[in-house]
Amino acid sequence: MKKSAKLAMPAPQAFQPIESVSIGTQLYRHLRGAIIRGDLHPGQALSESEIARQYSTSRQPVREAFIKLAEERLVNIQPQRGTFVVKISVADVLDARFVREAIEVAVAQEAATSAPPTAIKELRNLIEQQIAVSHGHNAEFLALDEEFHRTISLSVGRAHAWRVIEGIKAQMDRIRYLSLDDATPLPLIIEQHSRIVDGIEAGNPAAAAAAMRSHLREIIISLPDIAARFPDVFESESLTGAS
Amino acid sequence: MKKSAKLAMPAPQAFQPIESVSIGTQLYRHLRGAIIRGDLHPGQALSESEIARQYSTSRQPVREAFIKLAEERLVNIQPQRGTFVVKISVADVLDARFVREAIEVAVAQEAATSAPPTAIKELRNLIEQQIAVSHGHNAEFLALDEEFHRTISLSVGRAHAWRVIEGIKAQMDRIRYLSLDDATPLPLIIEQHSRIVDGIEAGNPAAAAAAMRSHLREIIISLPDIAARFPDVFESESLTGAS
DNA sequence: ATTTATACTTTACCATACATGTATGGTGAT
DNA sequence: ATCACCATACATGTATGGTAAAGTATAAAT
Numbered sequence: 071m072k073k074s075a076k077l078a079m080p081a082p083q084a085f086q087p088i089e090s091v092s093i094g095t096q097l098y099r100h101l102r103g104a105i106i107r108g109d110l111h112p113g114q115a116l117s118e119s120e121i122a123r124q125y126s127t128s129r130q131p132v133r134e135a136f137i138k139l140a141e142e143r144l145v146n147i148q149p150q151r152g153t154f155v156v157k158i159s160v161a162d163v164l165d166a167r168f169v170r171e172a173i174e175v176a177v178a179q180e181a182a183t184s185a186p187p188t189a190i191k192e193l194r195n196l197i198e199q200q201i202a203v204s205h206g207h208n209a210e211f212l213a214l215d216e217e218f219h220r221t222i223s224l225s226v227g228r229a230h231a232w233r234v235i236e237g238i239k240a241q242m243d244r245i246r247y248l249s250l251d252d253a254t255p256l257p258l259i260i261e262q263h264s265r266i267v268d269g270i271e272a273g274n275p276a277a278a279a280a281a282m283r284s285h286l287r288e289i290i291i292s293l294p295d296i297a298a299r300f301p302d303v304f305e306s307e308s309l310t311g312a313s
Numbered sequence: 314m315k316k317s318a319k320l321a322m323p324a325p326q327a328f329q330p331i332e333s334v335s336i337g338t339q340l341y342r343h344l345r346g347a348i349i350r351g352d353l354h355p356g357q358a359l360s361e362s363e364i365a366r367q368y369s370t371s372r373q374p375v376r377e378a379f380i381k382l383a384e385e386r387l388v389n390i391q392p393q394r395g396t397f398v399v400k401i402s403v404a405d406v407l408d409a410r411f412v413r414e415a416i417e418v419a420v421a422q423e424a425a426t427s428a429p430p431t432a433i434k435e436l437r438n439l440i441e442q443q444i445a446v447s448h449g450h451n452a453e454f455l456a457l458d459e460e461f462h463r464t465i466s467l468s469v470g471r472a473h474a475w476r477v478i479e480g481i482k483a484q485m486d487r488i489r490y491l492s493l494d495d496a497t498p499l500p501l502i503i504e505q506h507s508r509i510v511d512g513i514e515a516g517n518p519a520a521a522a523a524a525m526r527s528h529l530r531e532i533i534i535s536l537p538d539i540a541a542r543f544p545d546v547f548e549s550e551s552l553t554g555a556s
Numbered sequence: 557a558t559t560t561a562t563a564c565t566t567t568a569c570c571a572t573a574c575a576t577g578t579a580t581g582g583t584g585a586t
Numbered sequence: 587a588t589c590a591c592c593a594t595a596c597a598t599g600t601a602t603g604g605t606a607a608a609g610t611a612t613a614a615a616t
Contacts, residue, residue, distance in 0.1 A: 090392070117596085153597085172474075
């Protein structure tokens with residue numbers, strides 16, 4: 071009886087199993103956001119017991135969250151010593167940016183030849199929303215910015231590409247949160263977004279690629295200033311090499 | 314005074330803290346290799362308790378290994394159900410290959426302009442070794458192949474790029490282990506490697522990029538055949554879309 | 557014969573206890 | 587004043603018991 075009723079449901083594959091997220095995963099997401107936003111300062115020590123007390127849980131879920139964060143290079147687990155929020159390394163960020171550029175430029179090229187019209191409409195829509203919040207609401211803008219880039223990747227079915235970018239973006243976003251106000255002016259970023267969509271819509275891979283490339287190189291400009299202004303947030307960068 | 318005496322010590326920066334690897338990490342590495350080599354079959358269920366018994370340890374380290382494997386998309390943890398070795402998805406592999414091509418082509422371009430001569434010598438050396446084992450020893454060849462690609466990335470300081478590639482390679486290597494014998498002939502691969510180094514050594518970014526690109530597209534050719542020959546190893550690939 | 561209901565098994569998840577390595581302040585001998 | 591030594595506190599790593607949920611098999615009922 072109930073089964074036959076269920077079979078009448080509209081889109082079975084759209085069903086999400088409610089996904090009762092485990093405590094460890096919830097903690098992971100929460101801490102990840104806190105680190106990216108800078109609520110947890112680079113270099114700060116994170117204690118399993120301490121976090122467990124704060125969230126009224128046991129050490130085990132905290133431990134699992136730490137492991138995931140360590141995989142993402144957001145914390146550094148030192149056995150029998152402690153777990154610390156990793157400081158930002160200028161060299162690392164530039165290296166990550168290089169990878170991101172390689173991937174997203176390739177995606178933009180592909181989008182110019184095979185992105186569906188609905189995706190272009192969605193991208194234009196996102197740009198409109200970005201304009202709407204471009205006066206002051208920088209946090210909201212960052213979310214729309216992320217959705218913009220994600221939409222491009224998913225529009226050509228590059229889910230894996232987006233997954234990689236997402237991890238890289240985390241490191242780069244930490245810097246953007248450091249200088250929310252005096253970074254690259256939002257109207258300029260929005261203009262760059264428009265040029266990217268222009269290239270995609272025109273079916274011009276070279277133009278789309280060039281627009282994406284110059285867009286992603288913005289951060290290189292502001293990075294040295296930021297590193298100089300927040301010295302305690304960055305790695306000493308002299309004798310590290312590997313870590 | 315005494316400080317000057319301490320300054321006479323041999324090489325303080327060469328000190329490595331011995332890195333006593335935890336059981337969980339050891340298990341992760343072991344299981345990872347087993348999955349890539351195909352010793353653990355796609356779809357197979359992995360039980361925390363079972364693995365713990367096999368390796369004479371407790372369930373906790375096993376659990377941590379599972380979490381790391383899940384981050385790498387090598388196993389799929391289903392809460393309250395079980396953990397399974399993920400089947401290979403043709404679409405996923407093609408998506409991952411796309412990302413790898415984007416990164417490694419960019420790296421090859423960069424290497425053509427700024428790789429040190431020592432790196433080129435090292436690459437030539439690796440090719441010689443590959444020739445030496447190209448008759449039969451396919452497992453050894455795979456190791457040398459990995460070292461070849463890693464050397465290129467690290468020669469231009471792209472450690473982050475290599476880290477991303479390493480994760481992608483895992484998925485692609487699973488396929489190579491499926492058809493160790495009748496895959497692309499090793500001499501052909503070695504020839505492609507040579508062309509890549511030729512481009513780098515000549516300082517010709519376009520040539521290096523083109524050589525790398527065609528090299529990384531080899532797998533597309535053999536993939537359909539392999540997928541047809543090992544149907545139980547691959548995802549059904551019809552209604553998945555996301556997972 | 558088909559369906560419903562119930563008991564049972566297995567699983568990942570969480571909490572707790574214990575083991576082991578590390579940092580640190582104090583103490584006494586030199 | 588300096589050093590070795592030790593006690594203490596705290597960090598992560600490991601072991602183990604308990605729990606809720608999902609799957610399965612058996613039995614009852616229609």
